[in-house]
Amino acid sequence: GAVVSQHPSRVICKSGTSVKIECRSLDFQATTMFWYRQFPKQSLMLMATSNEGSKATYEQGVEKDKFLINHASLTLSTLTVTSAHPEDSSFYICSAPLGGTNEQFFGPGTRLTVL
Amino acid sequence: GENVEQHPSTLSVQEGDSAVIKCTYSDSASNYFPWYKQELGKGPQLIIDIRSNVGEKKDQRIAVTLNKTAKHFSLHITETQPEDSAVYFCAASSGGGYQKVTFGIGTKLQVIP
Numbered sequence: 001g002a003v004v005s006q007h008p009s010r011v012i013c014k015s016g017t018s019v020k021i022e023c024r025s026l027d028f029q030a031t032t033m034f035w036y037r038q039f040p041k042q043s044l045m046l047m048a049t050s051n052e053g054s055k056a057t058y059e060q061g062v063e064k065d066k067f068l069i070n071h072a073s074l075t076l077s078t079l080t081v082t083s084a085h086p087e088d089s090s091f092y093i094c095s096a097p098l099g100g101t102n103e104q105f106f107g108p109g110t111r112l113t114v115l
Numbered sequence: 116g117e118n119v120e121q122h123p124s125t126l127s128v129q130e131g132d133s134a135v136i137k138c139t140y141s142d143s144a145s146n147y148f149p150w151y152k153q154e155l156g157k158g159p160q161l162i163i164d165i166r167s168n169v170g171e172k173k174d175q176r177i178a179v180t181l182n183k184t185a186k187h188f189s190l191h192i193t194e195t196q197p198e199d200s201a202v203y204f205c206a207a208s209s210g211g212g213y214q215k216v217t218f219g220i221g222t223k224l225q226v227i228p
Contacts, residue, residue: 095216
């Protein structure tokens with residue numbers, strides 16, 4: 001199956017700093033990628049849809065100026081958490097659909113801890 | 116928008132028994148229903164999916180059924196093994212490619228050896 005990677009897998013940062021998370025589709029091209037946030041023992045909540053060559057689409061309640069998304073190429077999307085605070089600590093997961101289908105492949109996730 | 120409800124939230128079964136997880140969805144336009152398995156600290160892995168033109172699909176010990184009229188779909192795991200222990204999410208999606216997926220709340224399955 002298709003492979004999606006994320007980097008880093010874990011990051012610990014101080015409050016007020018910014019953190020960048022990368023999501024890559026390794027063996028296929030993805031014009032669209034999705035970013036999710038998952039709090040402990042909860043489901044995945046869609047944050048935004050990342051579109052190659054255009055602006056991301058954010059879900060209601062997600063601050064676009066705080067969670068910056070850049071879909072730089074057909075295989076790379078980045079999520080930058082700006083001015084991170086402890087409440088931003090979460091598990092961030094990206095996914096990419098394969099070839100215009102509904103089938104989404106998920107990355108391994110990034111555990112963000114903000115001190 | 117779509118709303119997916121999933122139950123039970125936790126499920127414990129003896130090794131070798133069957134496990135059933137049920138979901139309902141609200142949007143009649145949904146036509147793709149994947150199931151994901153998530154192990155601790157990892158991303159979700161697609162284990163099986165079903166489309167609206169099919170009523171049942173099976174892959175070894177895993178099967179999924181879909182009742183479009185009732186907007187129900189279920190995951191059945193037979194002959195459970197300890198390595199089946201994980202959180203399982205159902206999901207629903209509509210339209211063509213690149214449509215976002217709405218997840219259920221998840222079911223934590225524990226298979227007791």
